Amino acid sequence: MLFAIDIGNTSINMGLFDGERLVHAWRLMSGTDRSADEYGSLVFSLLQRHSVQTSAIRGAVLCSVVPPLVPVFQDVCARYLDTHALVLEPGIRTGLRLLVDNPRELGPDRVANVVAGTKLYGKPLIVIDFGTATTFDVVSQEGDFLGGAIAPGITISSEALFSRTAALPRIELLRPKHAIGHGTVSAMQSGIVFGYIGLIEKIVAEISAELEGEPKIVATGGYADMFTREIPVIQVSDPDLSLTGLRLIYEMNMTEG
Numbered sequence: 720m721l722f723a724i725d726i727g728n729t730s731i732n733m734g735l736f737d738g739e740r741l742v743h744a745w746r747l748m749s750g751t752d753r754s755a756d757e758y759g760s761l762v763f764s765l766l767q768r769h770s771v772q773t774s775a776i777r778g779a780v781l782c783s784v785v786p787p788l789v790p791v792f793q794d795v796c797a798r799y800l801d802t803h804a805l806v807l808e809p810g811i812r813t814g815l816r817l818l819v820d821n822p823r824e825l826g827p828d829r830v831a832n833v834v835a836g837t838k839l840y841g842k843p844l845i846v847i848d849f850g851t852a853t854t855f856d857v858v859s860q861e862g863d864f865l866g867g868a869i870a871p872g873i874t875i876s877s878e879a880l881f882s883r884t885a886a887l888p889r890i891e892l893l894r895p896k897h898a899i900g901h902g903t904v905s906a907m908q909s910g911i912v913f914g915y916i917g918l919i920e921k922i923v924a925e926i927s928a929e930l931e932g933e934p935k936i937v938a939t940g941g942y943a944d945m946f947t948r949e950i951p952v953i954q955v956s957d958p959d960l961s962l963t964g965l966r967l968i969y970e971m972n973m974t975e976g
Contacts, residue, residue, distance in 0.1 A: 726783035782827035831964030849940035
């Protein structure tokens, strides 16, 4: 079995693969205030709950946009899973040609997303990742990573209204029944949710106009299912896309030696 870890600013997405099949997936809150022992205990408990023996785990792979957590999870893998973790970083084989100004600035989660996206859904491709930031990653018809767009995540936007105003409350991000909100909460839900729908549709339209061919539009991340239901241009919701990408990258590097 292969243990895959995608460390984000808000959450840590983890998955266990048996061959090509994702058999278990979990999400933890991300934070640099936890030690390797704390994270290791959580991982060990999750595996125990599903009757998974650590001896069945033969490898691990991780990517992180939180640099301090890389050595922490390398330690977790070494001491709690008894395996070395392959870290997705510059120099690791991905099979992608990165046509961006500075490949070292590119978030490794974005690389994992497009590796999986092109393998599963073809090209040209736009992957929309609803994470702490909302990212749009673009692959050409030739299979080259072209770059994309980055917008504030929907949760960040909602929290900004709450934290930067005196009277607006923290709200649950749900689709309102009407665009005209008859109260503060429904008005905020309308502005945030419908506003994000408009943002996504506009950015996808602008990117698509610059591509040759009709791109496949894939959503991933925590709000992937919600926005796939609301936006017809999104064709696929795959919340664990980055984990599949990590598996593919691990297999590419292990088989290539």
